[in-house]
Each structure stands twice: as structure tokens, then as C-alpha cells.
Amino acid sequence: MSAPDDLTPRAASLDAADPIAAARSRFTLPEGLVYLDGNSLGALPSHVPDAVADVVRRQWGHDLIASWNTHDWWGAQTRAGDAVGRLVGAAPGQVVVGDSTSVNLYKCYRAAARLRPGRRVVVTDPASFPTDLYVLESASRDDGFEVVHASPPDVPALLEERGHEVAFVSLSQVDYRTGERWDVAGLTAATHAAGALALWDLCHSAGVMPVDLDALGVDLAVGCGYKYLNGGPGAPAFVYVRRDLQADVRNPLSGWHGHAAPFDFGPEYAPAPGVTRMRVGTPPLISLLALESALEAFDGLSPEQVRAKSLSLTGFFVECLDRLGLLDDGPDDGAGTGLRLVTPREPDRRGSQVALTHPDAYAVVRALVARGVVGDFRTPDVVRLGFAPLYLSHADVLTAALALRDVLAGGEHLRQEFLERARVT
Amino acid sequence: MSAPDDLTPRAASLDAADPIAAARSRFTLPEGLVYLDGNSLGALPSHVPDAVADVVRRQWGHDLIASWNTHDWWGAQTRAGDAVGRLVGAAPGQVVVGDSTSVNLYKCYRAAARLRPGRRVVVTDPASFPTDLYVLESASRDDGFEVVHASPPDVPALLEERGHEVAFVSLSQVDYRTGERWDVAGLTAATHAAGALALWDLCHSAGVMPVDLDALGVDLAVGCGYKYLNGGPGAPAFVYVRRDLQADVRNPLSGWHGHAAPFDFGPEYAPAPGVTRMRVGTPPLISLLALESALEAFDGLSPEQVRAKSLSLTGFFVECLDRLGLLDDGPDDGAGTGLRLVTPREPDRRGSQVALTHPDAYAVVRALVARGVVGDFRTPDVVRLGFAPLYLSHADVLTAALALRDVLAGGEHLRQEFLERARVT
Numbered sequence: 001m002s003a004p005d006d007l008t009p010r011a012a013s014l015d016a017a018d019p020i021a022a023a024r025s026r027f028t029l030p031e032g033l034v035y036l037d038g039n040s041l042g043a044l045p046s047h048v049p050d051a052v053a054d055v056v057r058r059q060w061g062h063d064l065i066a067s068w069n070t071h072d073w074w075g076a077q078t079r080a081g082d083a084v085g086r087l088v089g090a091a092p093g094q095v096v097v098g099d100s101t102s103v104n105l106y107k108c109y110r111a112a113a114r115l116r117p118g119r120r121v122v123v124t125d126p127a128s129f130p131t132d133l134y135v136l137e138s139a140s141r142d143d144g145f146e147v148v149h150a151s152p153p154d155v156p157a158l159l160e161e162r163g164h165e166v167a168f169v170s171l172s173q174v175d176y177r178t179g180e181r182w183d184v185a186g187l188t189a190a191t192h193a194a195g196a197l198a199l200w201d202l203c204h205s206a207g208v209m210p211v212d213l214d215a216l217g218v219d220l221a222v223g224c225g226y227k228y229l230n231g232g233p234g235a236p237a238f239v240y241v242r243r244d245l246q247a248d249v250r251n252p253l254s255g256w257h258g259h260a261a262p263f264d265f266g267p268e269y270a271p272a273p274g275v276t277r278m279r280v281g282t283p284p285l286i287s288l289l290a291l292e293s294a295l296e297a298f299d300g301l302s303p304e305q306v307r308a309k310s311l312s313l314t315g316f317f318v319e320c321l322d323r324l325g326l327l328d329d330g331p332d333d334g335a336g337t338g339l340r341l342v343t344p345r346e347p348d349r350r351g352s353q354v355a356l357t358h359p360d361a362y363a364v365v366r367a368l369v370a371r372g373v374v375g376d377f378r379t380p381d382v383v384r385l386g387f388a389p390l391y392l393s394h395a396d397v398l399t400a401a402l403a404l405r406d407v408l409a410g411g412e413h414l415r416q417e418f419l420e421r422a423r424v425t
Numbered sequence: 426m427s428a429p430d431d432l433t434p435r436a437a438s439l440d441a442a443d444p445i446a447a448a449r450s451r452f453t454l455p456e457g458l459v460y461l462d463g464n465s466l467g468a469l470p471s472h473v474p475d476a477v478a479d480v481v482r483r484q485w486g487h488d489l490i491a492s493w494n495t496h497d498w499w500g501a502q503t504r505a506g507d508a509v510g511r512l513v514g515a516a517p518g519q520v521v522v523g524d525s526t527s528v529n530l531y532k533c534y535r536a537a538a539r540l541r542p543g544r545r546v547v548v549t550d551p552a553s554f555p556t557d558l559y560v561l562e563s564a565s566r567d568d569g570f571e572v573v574h575a576s577p578p579d580v581p582a583l584l585e586e587r588g589h590e591v592a593f594v595s596l597s598q599v600d601y602r603t604g605e606r607w608d609v610a611g612l613t614a615a616t617h618a619a620g621a622l623a624l625w626d627l628c629h630s631a632g633v634m635p636v637d638l639d640a641l642g643v644d645l646a647v648g649c650g651y652k653y654l655n656g657g658p659g660a661p662a663f664v665y666v667r668r669d670l671q672a673d674v675r676n677p678l679s680g681w682h683g684h685a686a687p688f689d690f691g692p693e694y695a696p697a698p699g700v701t702r703m704r705v706g707t708p709p710l711i712s713l714l715a716l717e718s719a720l721e722a723f724d725g726l727s728p729e730q731v732r733a734k735s736l737s738l739t740g741f742f743v744e745c746l747d748r749l750g751l752l753d754d755g756p757d758d759g760a761g762t763g764l765r766l767v768t769p770r771e772p773d774r775r776g777s778q779v780a781l782t783h784p785d786a787y788a789v790v791r792a793l794v795a796r797g798v799v800g801d802f803r804t805p806d807v808v809r810l811g812f813a814p815l816y817l818s819h820a821d822v823l824t825a826a827l828a829l830r831d832v833l834a835g836g837e838h839l840r841q842e843f844l845e846r847a848r849v850t
Contacts (some may be wrong), residue, residue: 137693268562284712
């Protein structure tokens with residue numbers, strides 16, 4: 001079926017007015033695919049294959065061990081860190097790239113616990129991405145801490161009551177399932193008012209919105225390299241430590257790359273003076289340098305421009321859903337589409353994704369994939385569609401909405417092949 | 426200068442009789458270079474650039490998120506782990522690849538500490554690679570353990586005396602500086618006799634000798650992916666957990682990839698049943714798959730064949746040094762070459778490197794590099810030459826020995842440019 005008469009020209013005019021539309025040409029995507037899973041694995045920047053080939057053939061294969069100096073492999077974690085810092089409001093010298101988000105969370109949790117002696121409570125959102133919860137559980141056991149769960153809107157009241165016990169508050173800027181964006185400024189201020197540290201997980205915000213870490217006084221932050229930063233599968237994560245805290249931070253993973261003088265090979269650990277103390281072992285350089293190269297796709301784009309495009313895409317998608325009559329808002333009586341909007345309609349409360357619930361969410365996702373619209377499923381009933389502002393157009397958004405309409409209208413998601421669950425989704 | 430008359434034909438006859446000489450053709454090395462630093466960064470297997478390009482262009486760029494299933498990215502850590510297992514005597518299901526050696530050491534130390542409740546002492550070699558010492562210091566602080574230092578030959582006597590207090594003994598199979606190879610069988614048996622766990626660092630042995638982890642009952646082991654396994658710069662490391670221990674091992678870094686059912690996104694951590702519980706976060710797949718591909722360079726070669734070649738290379742190098750009169754064995758009166766052999770002459774006690782001390786060791790290394798012979802310097806006075814059995818010939822060994830002779834005879838190492846220390850060596 002075609003679109004209502006005015007949606008196609010509206011998409012075209014939004015794209016024509018898009019100041020960062022040209023960024024799409026920086027990426028390689030399969031012809032005809034509408035890729036709405038950049039919040040799970042970002043697309044390939046077109047220049048990265050050659051950059052990786054250079055790392056492999058020339059730097060590794062030809063220059064070999066000398067590359068640590070001649071190609072400054074040693075500086076890659078901080079170079080990439082500073083490049084990430086430009087996207088999250090961190091001045092140079094406060095971010096390093098390396099290890100996974102999970103490992104970086106462990107470092108931060110253990111470090112933060114020691115910075116507020118006498119306080120034995122940590123606060124987190126029970127809807128956090130599971131690894132955040134798992135690692136916090138382990139770290140808190142190590143430190144003898146109590147983990148208290150609170151949804152972000154309930155955190156200020158909790159801090160009013162128990163703030164004097166709280167060492168740190170660990171939250172995600174954007175909920176990975178619902179796409180709801182929380183108020184980093186207000187929650188950080190409330191955390192600080194209680195004398196606690198604010199730790200933010202930026203996995204679903206870095207690369208799609210301004211974060212303003214320095215300006216907001218955030219203490220510690222982590223984030224993912226392979227989602228909106230487009231660093232490639234499993235790209236190393238990043239960790240931010242506010243400059244004033246760095247000298248007091250102890251990294252429990254005291255590997256030699258975090259040492260003040262690693263090539264002295266001394267017997268005692270002496271942490272590097274700055275954020276480089278958050279480094280651990282030799283980083284996976286092919287993946288790390290792929291990420292560093294990928295970050296060039298952001299050259300010349302401000303976080304504000306990227307955010308405006310992101311909101312335009314998600315806003316237009318919700319508009320399409322409305323116009324196409326795809327959203328149920330009445331009673332759950334089985335008479336409607338079964339599709340409900342989870343992500344807030346208010347732009348300020350929205351990340352760069354639109355999450356929808358549907359009783360057959362898994363099958364809907366698979367039926368969309370069969371139509372060339374790639375999103376993902378999150379248990380138990382969420383259709384999660386990520387809108388990466390650098391390589392998606394409003395025309396893509398309309399295509400996705402029409403595909404969703406056609407899947408539901410045609411009952412395509414009820415085919416047996418789509419209802420069977422694959423191992424990884 | 427040329428070689429003594431018989432060394433050139435002797436190198437040629439050793440190479441002619443080398444049953445794994447053809448493995449050299451599996452690697453790409455710069456023309457004319459004698460690369461004796463494979464114990465710091467292994468050479469590039471020739472098929473790896475295409476494998477990496479496929480990961481980047483097709484798997485990431487084209488197949489995108491579906492690659493987790495279609496290319497079984499999810500299984501990469503255990504697939505590569507099993508491939509490493511074949512080189513270190515571990516049956517499948519006991520090794521995973523991921524994270525750095527430092528991070529894996531932390532997991533093992535923390536896990537081992539909990540497996541021997543009531544015991545509060547750990548034993549390690551003060552000559553261990555520094556990261557082993559640094560991470561053990563941190564982990565032991567977390568667990569309230571006392572770290573006792575003992576050189577491997579002194580460990581059995583220490584265990585006689587204090588063995589009932591010892592939770593685990595952590596040693597390296599090969600000393601990273603001296604190249605001395607320790608008796609894994611005897612030391613593991615002595616450790617077990619004391620009721621303690623044996624943890625081995627295989628960074629300088631995996632890929633150059635049989636290790637026999639299963640046969641010797643080693644409990645935990647870690648090792649490096651980028652040295653003799655040739656996995657590329659900063660390739661992920663590996664960790665081995667003996668099958669019988671796996672159910673009782675707690676990974677302090679309880680990330681979602683170690684969860685029994687990661688895609689249920691449940692709020693509680695439940696460790697995977699086997700060694701996969703040692704996984705943490707999403708692994709750096711480009712680097713990881715490069716390593717997996719690189720391991721194919723070992724296809725058809727047994728660890729015993731590789732060890733025989735390794736000993737032949739290092740033995741021939743020492744023979745050349747002797748024949749060329751390069752080794753001092755008299756008093757340190759300044760009359761000799763200043764070069765002393767640190768690595769044991771007995772084959773059983775030798776890793777795959779030859780370490781030499783020299784008062785100007787750093788400058789000697791640089792002068793050798795200028796002659797196309799790449800080794801490395803280890804503080805304070807060690808010239809460290811690694812002999813990777815898969816891509817070096819006895820002719821290379823002779824070339825290196827002659828270069829060393831010429832450097833010392835010509836005083837080439839005394840040039841100012843070589844005496845100045847670079848940042849990373």
C-alpha cells in the first residue's frame with residue numbers, strides 16, 4: 001500500500017531541510033535496507049575498511065612492534081577517548097577508551113565506593129540494562145554495599161530520605177528498552193545535594209545528543225563504542241572520570257597500562273596521574289583503531305545538530321504512526337492493532353529510539369526484517385527501533401512506518417517462521 | 426663480516442631437515458627483516474587481512490546485527506577458546522578468549538581466593554611480569570589476602586612450611602625477561618599436595634611448547650593472544666578453568682555475556698554453566714575474529730613439533746654465540762664483549778627466547794634494529810630475542826648472531842642516536 005498523500009512530500013521536505021543529510025554518504029549500508037538497529041550495532045562508516053586494512057597490513061604486518069611508537073598505538077586509548085569526549089561534553093584528558101562497558105562499570109563502581117567512606121548504599125534503576133545490574137551486584141558484594149533500586153523519577157525522594165547513606169547513584173541517560181530519556185542535569189544535582197557521586201551510563205545517548213558531562217559536574221560515566229558511535233562489533237567502551245576526581249580514583253583492575261611508568265617494569269603499582277589510570281591491559285588495537293577511525297564520521301557535526309536530527313526522525317516516526325492509525329490508545333480489547341507507544345511523546349523525554357509494545361513483538365520484528373526494515377526485539381514484548389541520525393533519512397522513517405502498517409495489516413507477523421525464536425535477537 | 430665457514434652450511438642443513446619449515450610461508454614479513462620480537466607482537470599470518478576485511482565489510486557492513494546469528498559472533502569466544510585449548514592441552518569447553526590478560530588475571534585471582542576458604546595466603550614469583558604482580562596486589566587487597574613472593578625453585582619449600590595457609594600459587598611458565606622455563610608439572614603437583622590451586626600464566630609459552638593443562642591438573646590459566654599466537658596487536662587474551670572447577674567459580678566481573686540466559690534480560694545474575702561464565706561484556710569482535718583466524722596458522726602442527734623447532738632455533742643461536750666468541754664468562758673486567766647469557770643452556774629450562782645482558786643493552790637493541798634484526802629491551806640491561814618457531818629459520822638465527830657480532834665489534838651501539846631512550850621500547 002502507498003502512503004497517505006501528504007506523508008511522502010512531507011518526508012521529502014524534511015529531508016531537503018536537513019542540515020546534516022550529507023552525513024549519510026559517510027556510511028555504507030546495503031541497498032534498500034532501512035537499518036533501525038544502530039542502537040545495537042552502528043553502521044559501517046565507509047572509510048573504516050581502509051583504515052582497518054592499514055592497521056592490519058601496514059601497521060601490524062609491516063611495521064610490527066615499532067608501531068607502538070611510529071603509529072602511537074600507546075596513545076590510542078586517550079586519543080579515542082578525547083574524540084569521544086568531544087561528543088559527550090568532556091574536555092580532553094578525562095575519557096579513555098578500552099575494555100567493555102561491563103568492565104568499565106566495575107571499575108567505576110569500585111572506585112566510587114571508596115570515594116565516599118562511611119556511606120554503604122548505592123542507588124540504581126531496576127530497569128537498567130542487565131549488565132549494569134549484574135556488575136553492580138558483584139561490585140557491591142565486594143564492597144559490602146546495599147543496592148537500592150529506584151526508578152529515576154523516584155530517586156530525588158529517595159535521596160531526601162536516605163541521601164546521607166548513599167555513596168553513588170548509577171543511572172542510564174536513556175532507558176535501553178523504552179527509549180525514555182532521563183534528566184541528567186536534575187538527577188546529578190539531586191545526587192550531589194545528597195553528597196553522593198553521580199555515575200551515568202551513556203550507552204544509548206553518546207553520539208545522538210549533547211551530554212554535557214563537564215558542565216553538569218557528572219563524576220563518572222561509561223558508554224558503548226559500537227552503538228551510535230559506530231565503532232564496529234564489540235568496539236571498546238569508554239570511561240569518563242571528572243578531572244578533579246582522578247587523583248583519588250583507584251582502579252581495581254590495576255593492569256600495567258594504567259601504571260605511571262609501565263616500561264620501568266617496577267614491582268609496585270603506581271597509578272598514572274590522570275584518567276589513563278583507568279587503562280588496564282593491552283587494548284585490542286584493531287578494534288580500538290577501527291573505533292577511532294569511525295569517530296571521524298562525526299567531523300563537523302555538533303551534538304546539537306545530531307540531536308535535532310534525531311528528534312526530527314523519531315518525531316516524524318510517531319507522526320507517521322499516528323497518521324497511519326497504527327497506535328492503540330483504547331482498552332486492550334483485541335480490536336485494535338495491538339501496538340502501543342512506550343517511548344514518551346515529549347521530545348525532551350525521548351532518546352533516539354521509538355519503542356512499541358505488541359503481543360507478538362518478536363514476530364513483528366522478524367516480519368519487518370523480511371521487509372528490509374531492521375529493528376530489534378527486547379523481552380518480553382518490545383519492538384525497538386533505533387534512529388541513528390547520521391545515516392537515516394525521513395524517507396527511511398516513512399518506509400519503516402509503512403512496512404509496519406503492511407506487516408500488521410497483512411498479518412505477516414503471524415507466519416510460523418517468524419513466531420519461532422532464534423537464539424540471539 | 427662473514428660467518429665462520431661451517432655455520433652457514435650448518436644453518437642450511439638444519440633448515441633442510443626442519444619438518445615445519447613450510448609454516449613460514451603462512452606469514453607475511455617485510456623482506457630482509459629478522460623479526461625476533463614475536464614474544465611481544467607476533468607476525469601477521471598472510472590470510473588474516475582478508476579474514477579481517479570480510480569481518481568489516483561483509484559481516485559488519487552488510488550483514489550488520491544479523492551477524493550475531495549468521496556468523497555466530499556469539500560463539501566466537503568459545504570457538505577461539507577451543508582453538509587455543511588445542512595448543513595448551515585443554516579439551517574443549519575450558520577456555521574462552523576475551524578481555525586482556527590483566528583482566529583475566531583479576532577474574533582468576535578473585536575466583537581462586539573464594540575456592541579455598543580459610544586460607545589467606547597467595548604465592549607468586551616476584552619476577553612475574555609486572556601486570557601479574559599489580560593485579561594480584563589489588564585482588565588480594567580486595568580479598569584480604571597476604572601475597573608471599575617466592576622464586577619458582579623456592580616454592581616447594583615454602584609450601585612445605587606454609588602450604589596449609591596458601592589458597593593458590595600463581596606463576597608464569599616462562600619468565601618474560603630471562604626466558605627461563607619453569608617446571609609446571611612439578612610445581613603444580615607441589616601446589617596440589619599443599620591443597621592449594623595452581624594458576625599459570627602462559628603468555629610466553631602458549632603457541633611455542635606443549636602445556637598439558639588437562640593432563641597436569643592445572644586449575645586456572647591465562648595467556649596472551651598477541652605474542653606467539655599471532656592474533657594481532659592487543660588481541661584478546663584467554664582464560665582456562667579446569668572443567669571440575671567451573672561450577673564453583675565466581676567471576677567478579679559478572680557481565681551479561683557470562684550470564685546463563687543473556688537474552689532473557691533478567692534482573693538477577695545467573696552464571697552460565699560452563700567456562701562461558703568467564704565472559705564479561707561484548708568482546709571486541711574485529712580483534713577477536715582476527716585472532717581466531719590467525720590460529721589457523723597452527724593447523725597441522727603439533728605443539729611437540731613446534732617445541733622441537735623452537736629449541737632447535739634457540740639452541741642454534743646459543744651455539745652461534747659460542748662459536749663467534751660473543752659471550753663473556755669470565756670476570757666483569759671490561760675486557761670482554763660485555764654480553765652474558767641469561768637464559769639457561771639446558772633445553773628443558775628454556776622458553777622460546779634467548780635473553781642476554783649487556784651494559785648498553787638498550788643501545789644494542791637499537792643498533793640491531795638498524796641492521797634489520799628486531800628484538801627488544803627489558804629493563805635494566807636485557808637484550809631479549811624471541812624465536813617464533815613458525816616463521817623463523819636457522820638462517821635467520823645465524824643472521825641475527827652475525828649482526829650482534831658486527832654491532833659489538835664495530836661499536837655501533839655506542840652511537841648517540843641509539844643511546845637515547847625512546848618512550849616505548
